[in-house]
Amino acid sequence: MSTIRCTVTNCRCISRALCYVCHENFCREHFDVHDHSYNSLLKSLNDKIKDFDDRLEDFNNEELIENCYEKLDKWRDDCYKTIDQLYAKKCQEIKRRFHENIDRRQERIVQLQTKVTNLLQEEDVTKTSVNSLLIDVEGLEEEMNKLEQIILHIDIQPLILDNKTITIEEINTTHFNLTQITHPYHSIDCSNHLSKPLASNEQYLLIYRMQNLCLIDRELTLVKQVSWSHNRIWDTCWSSTLNCFIILAHYEVYLLNIDNMSIERVETVFRRNWWSCTCSESSLFLSTYEHSSSIMEFCLQPSIEFIKEWKSPLTCRKDEFIKDIVYNNQTIAITIFNKKTFRKRFELKSLRKFDLLWSLDLDIRGECHNTLRCCSLPDNQWLLTDFDNQRLFHIRNDGKLKTIYPYPTTPWYINLFTSNILVISTQTSVNFHKI
Known part of the structure; x- marks a missing residue:
């Protein structure tokens, strides 16, 4: 007959069962209590796991990441705004360059027309003044020929965006720690x-x-x-x-x-x-x-x-x-x-x-x-x-x-x-x- 005593302190009863979970010996009464305690613990752990599951479902709430979406939306809107501003700026530059060329030639034409009118009104037109006008007209003709050959070439660099443009980090706000604040890097x-x-x-x-x-x-x-x-x-x-x-x-x-x-x-x-x-x-x-x-x-x-x-x-x-x-x-x-x-x-x-x-x-x-x-x-x-x-x-x-x-x-x-x-x-x- 077994002479092993129950593991429970102050219990003098002889062991009737061995728990294969904790490898302890118990009498009949204490084994039932011990077994019930494990069942209670398992139920408690199961309830806690279910609570984790409920908490995890709450994390699916969009409100928890809404701020991140807002930042991404703002970044996208800012990028669109920057692109639109650059686009408008370059459109203005194209228009300005074109009109500057036209305006310079138009101003030159007006000057020559005024010069011809003045010569026609003068009674003492000389060969020198006419030759000077011919040189000016030939110069304008050369400028007009050049203008007709000018084209605006646009060299556009590709807009390069990669995964490093936006980084996503996990920040544990509960454990925000400044213990090393005395040492700036x-x-x-x-x-x-x-x-x-x-x-x-x-x-x-x-x-x-x-x-x-x-x-x-x-x-x-x-x-x-x-x-x-x-x-x-x-x-x-x-x-x-x-x-x-x-x-x-x-x-x-x-x-x-x-x-x-x-x-x-x-x-x-x-x-x-x-x-x-x-x-x-x-x-x-x-x-x-x-x-x-x-x-x-x-x-x-x-x-x-x-x-x-x-x-x-x-x-x-x-x-x-x-x-x-x-x-x-x-x-x-x-x-x-x-x-x-x-x-x-x-x-x-x-x-x-x-x-x-x-x-x-x-x-x-x-x-x-x-x-x-x-x-x-x-x-x-x-x-x-x-x-x-x-x-x-x-x-x-x-x-x-x-x-x-x-x-x-x-x-x-x-x-x-x-x-x-x-x-x-x-x-x-x-x-x-x-x-």
Whole structure:
């Protein structure tokens, strides 16, 4: 007879069964309990697997990838727009070249007709004047013969698009991590005492360096620059609608054309003590630097024109200043500084009604004389610079503080250039970080 005891602690019964799953011995009673526990566990695991299946079905929801489709649609529309603009430009060039040739000959014909008329009216026509006219007519005839032989040849390079033109990456927003933020993988020297505004589109990053506006491409190469001779720049932003960068220079607003690097002052924006700017698809928003700061909205097309003004207490309270505004996904983020209490907070408002979605008080010491800038991250998250204490605040999409990262030097402005390059400007440099 078997003398093996049941495995269950404090059970003195003799084993009656061997479990082939865990290779343990049990008495009759405890084997039934043990067997039931496995069945319960299997049922629980089965329920969990079914839950995974339900969650996977939710992932098929088009809303989860709608933003990607929107970006692709925008890219396609921008490409069509670029092609149409180039097409119209070249059509104008063809027409201009043709008419320039015609106009030059027409002007020459008029000159010779006038000369003949004058000679006919003169009574002392000489052989010399007639010979001179003959030479001019022969010259015109030669020009006319050349004109009839001229054709416009168009050499068109093929538009090359490959799979590398658009890259698709998976970004885990839950595990967004800046633990290596103290080590930029690239830096650009910008040693001056002026502010270091940043703005970007899908192609270029705009920085201010050595009295020049500079465009940096994705390989972090300086590709274009133009001298800046206007007032100090307080903020910049990109407008996809205008296809240009908007530059806020204290009391003035300028447009930077990225094709020819021309700078044009926006005459339709009235003078105010401007501080921050941001763009939606249809509007430009400007905040003022004053007690109870306002936010002005301007339409972008057909021309930049004033629409409305949001004032205190909708924007901020009495004795408060707006330090930054950033548009993202039909919302506008606002950083606010209270001059009396020195308190700072971060608010997110709906752009449609300008109602408050959430607000977060920021544990930031200091008077905030300089920047309190922010940028949007994937999944409607936010990153904010703490100028006085050399830190970065990572804020979740529900308005809760996720993480505070120390930064080795004072961060001024911050910008997400492409999906995985975070750019931070400081007193002496513009730093690039992989995320």
